Amino acid sequence: LSGEELMHAGGFMLIGFITNTIIGCISYLVLKNFAKLRQIDAATVAGYYGSDSAGTFVTCKGVLDGKKGLDPSYNYAAYMPVMLAVMEIPGCLVALMIVSSLRKKGMDPRGNMPGEPGYDPRPLPDSLAEEVGHGADHGGHGGGHSSGRHGATETNGEKRFNSFISLELLHEVFLNPGLFLLFGGIIIGFVSQLQGSKVTQEDDKLFVQLFQGALCLFLLEMGMTACKRLRDLKTAGWRFVFFALVGPNIFATIGMFVAHGYGMLLGHQFDIGTYVLFAVLCGAASYIAVPAVQRLAIPEASPTLPLAASLGVTFSYNVTMGIPVYIEIAKQITNLLPIAGHVVETVAPLT
Amino acid sequence: LSGEELMHAGGFMLIGFITNTIIGCISYLVLKNFAKLRQIDAATVAGYYGSDSAGTFVTCKGVLDGKKGLDPSYNYAAYMPVMLAVMEIPGCLVALMIVSSLRKKGMDPRGNMPGEPGYDPRPLPDSLAEEVGHGADHGGHGGGHSSGRHGATETNGEKRFNSFISLELLHEVFLNPGLFLLFGGIIIGFVSQLQGSKVTQEDDKLFVQLFQGALCLFLLEMGMTACKRLRDLKTAGWRFVFFALVGPNIFATIGMFVAHGYGMLLGHQFDIGTYVLFAVLCGAASYIAVPAVQRLAIPEASPTLPLAASLGVTFSYNVTMGIPVYIEIAKQITNLLPIAGHVVETVAPLT
Amino acid sequence: LSGEELMHAGGFMLIGFITNTIIGCISYLVLKNFAKLRQIDAATVAGYYGSDSAGTFVTCKGVLDGKKGLDPSYNYAAYMPVMLAVMEIPGCLVALMIVSSLRKKGMDPRGNMPGEPGYDPRPLPDSLAEEVGHGADHGGHGGGHSSGRHGATETNGEKRFNSFISLELLHEVFLNPGLFLLFGGIIIGFVSQLQGSKVTQEDDKLFVQLFQGALCLFLLEMGMTACKRLRDLKTAGWRFVFFALVGPNIFATIGMFVAHGYGMLLGHQFDIGTYVLFAVLCGAASYIAVPAVQRLAIPEASPTLPLAASLGVTFSYNVTMGIPVYIEIAKQITNLLPIAGHVVETVAPLT
Amino acid sequence: MPTMTVARRVVVIAEKAIERILLEEILKLGAKGYNCTYCFGKGEHGLIEDPFTGPEHGCVRIEIVTSVKVAEAIMEYLHQDAVQHYPITSFVDNVQVDARDTFYR
């Protein structure tokens, strides 16, 4: 990676991080006011959409690899996998920040806010508190766990528990699946490299073919898991489903315009592939990293609703209709607003 | 599929359905009288052989794909996968009909008929019926569950249970694995089609290769599962094993003569591949769909005996010796009884 | 396999068997005196290193297959897989012999020898022996199970248990994974052969490619399992880790000199590939066959220590740095000590 | 010593084919929760195995901690004629639950 490219990559990552953070905040507002979700669920689902999905990224990369052989404009920048890892983080942070502010505003142990139906400030249902004979004095179960404790002192058992949760949380937020894919690739490259270059050359063609085969199997399996998640949509309402379907397109388009703006700023025309991959990083919603964060840090949120949207609807849309649509939008943007001095060889529209 | 071909396909499916039904009935009679099985087990195993096996079909298709590259006569009609789905149903229906008639003839809860050893008409061992203090009045456990109930009125708990069983049964009989293979293929075609035809063209060669690789793994795994099933043959006796080995050949040959007759009727000479695939649909025995039907509708039958024959013996025979034998028979039939006006280019015998 | 080659193979197998036995004994002495391990653990780990590893063998074969296409000297003798099966046995026998002699020298039920810390000759903690009311008279729990029983007569329950253990032991020692690989390969060859040679020819190129793809996945998975095993090294001490890293190189080099000596004896120059595969058979440590033997016959040994070395350190080293190093050593040996009358075409050093 | 209350634990082991209907009925009869583990075993119906996923997925072991009344209703449901024809085994015992918990009431 030349110096100039490194500078491009650094800037692009920063922009990507900010874009996904904004997407997270937009999702929260839309879900709270338009889709009328509980604030705790709106914050959690916003975390999903403010992050990205390794699976969708890999699928999109597979499609582009298949095309770039015949049409070089489908190429993409080599540092995109690093973007995948970086842009997984903002969603988690957005969700954690909103949730901790909700806790401060007195969220009850079931996750309802004052004014929301079912709000029950009493601590966890130990109405038998009086019946507690000579048990260790527990005082009320303050809301929330790590933060916002009032009353009972923390036993060292609880201290160990809370530190475990925070450590695991850091692990989930920063060691996200994007990183594993990145390091996995590097290690395999290193191992086959070590066993003599002849092996790797021959492997390249095989590797791409095997990769695409494995990709189909992965998509088939994910498709089945996604369908199972759809069942949980019944309780959600059409507005939520509408968000899960339309949202990705809006966020992807925002992403492509941001990438185009950054290109104009640098006077450098990115390849179509880079546009599409960046679109997918913005438009996709996480279903591995953020669910793990949710299980650890937001036990009060609904365990089924967020996955129904991110895996059931958004993932299925992205890997079938989404990617071709984003390719088409990317071509329109580059054709209609060419960056001064750079004429993009006209690419045959999608046949 | 042109109009004429559609008509051929429709007729062929009807003939296939009838052929498998007849094969089911023949199996029941042979198993009851020759192999001396309990009538409940004979009916269940007959259901296995009156159905077909997606695994054997896919293996045979793989072998034919490998050959048709060099010798076009190994081609097969495009609608054969639909035949797979249709010809899976008769076996289930044959078994269910025979079993319900057995229940009417007073089969006991363990599945024995009057006159069979161990016949014990008393309902399920609740000899302690008298000891039942003031429990809800149950009256006797009539034989059989959904049909043929005499005595105790059905509680609504039981009604829900029985309707669940019937619904699941419909699901198993008509949504058989053949359909999943069919739809699976269509969806993958649709998804890769959506991502631009260039991808699918390139995929074709890869797809066939990957398909054959996956087929080998599937066969290896099935082989190991099949061997485990062989252990249950110990209690069965040599006549049962003889049926499981010779039966497929007879049923396959019947199938090929039926196909040849249909060809003569239409004055249309089918490819060798179509003959062989139809032979496999008749000669193979199910080990996914019918076991599921058995678990739901025929709990009294032996859980191990039918699988020992259909998976342990018949599947292993079909995927190793069976397919080459059926190819040879198909060639003999087309050579010895050419359909008027159609000279089949002589195909080099199996080297 | 010509007559002469058969004779070579037979001799080579005998030499391989003896070499691995010697390696096992060397390991025991080094582990006991240098790495200061308990004698029971030293014997068990020696069993691991006196055996070989199917996974490492297959990986090395994959690397050689990749290279021999361009440089025939990387070829290897066809009977090497049989060597894999034969050279898996000595390690198990070495461990079993040492352990039975330890039992005779009064090893306690926890596996400690007289003089080792924690030695507690009292039988298994049934200090409550006196409290045992009118239970069947058990007498002391003699040390060790099958051999070295003193006191209580064997109930027939115990006889059945011991015979079960011995039978399973024979099964594990002689039906080792090497054999499965060998037979698996033969069966797949037979099945694809049966379905007409055209299929196999086409399969060959596909087979090698698929094989290498599967190999990468296998290595990735093994790598992750190996990392998990590393955690258990914490309690082991640096000397043990040093043995697990350096040992394989020494044993592999011993192996190659033995092979070279055997070549000189026969006046026949083996290919580089044969040297490397033999080196891997000597240098690698088992992690499937011997752990199974340990679970059955040496329950007193530590369940985690041996695997941490053989899988965590040695396997990871072999499949990354080991194989290229052994290739280099093999070249040096054949160049520096050419076998009279055989000039080895100079092979380009490892680029 | 935290005060404990007594609750009933029902264990049902049945073939996986009727898992869904059993869980639905158990909740309808008033149970607040359950936990399930896949298992294999031998009983009057012989070894039940899923030919593909192997034995350990043949049966399901459902453990329900609930009140005495609901436990009785569940046992009564399981001993109906239609259900009895399927491989199913059930037994009950008492467990102590922390007085502060209400997961079973």
Added chain:
Amino acid sequence: MPTMTVARRVVVIAEKAIERILLEEILKLGAKGYNCTYCFGKGEHGLIEDPFTGPEHGCVRIEIVTSVKVAEAIMEYLHQDAVQHYPITSFVDNVQVDARDTFYR
């Protein structure tokens, strides 16, 4: 209220390597049935793990509902010297079974 009879439940947790012999002996000693779940755990022998299929397949938890006499015979068998050398843990308690059932007698 259906009448219940008391039966003994024996739980044996042992390493998977000796699963087959244990199940054979349990049936020989008179048990009518059993159910098994694969599990992992820690005891005197440290964590038992199958290096490949992962921890959850290291041990097998066998649950046997049977008569008092057979339960005793099983516990006696499990405490024999040869068996005790292997990682094995066992404990017993009572369960109530519906009077109409005979799966354990």
Added chain:
Amino acid sequence: MPTMTVARRVVVIAEKAIERILLEEILKLGAKGYNCTYCFGKGEHGLIEDPFTGPEHGCVRIEIVTSVKVAEAIMEYLHQDAVQHYPITSFVDNVQVDARDTFYR
């Protein structure tokens, strides 16, 4: 008849995310051993499923045979405020252990 002593069995069912910390604490509180099975179920928090490995890996069922004192300490730990926010269920009962065994003491 082998003499038996009475021991306490604690069963904890919790979400897999907090499996490691729970097992560490259980040993710190004095338990000598435990056995775990992966399971799925429904409770106040609704069905807990791992989106990939399927439901049967959603929760972990930890069974601990130990002394009365340690059992109490475990139950006390599990009912702390921080822990209670997570999907977790626990109950206790008595089991009989062969007098010769010390795996739980």
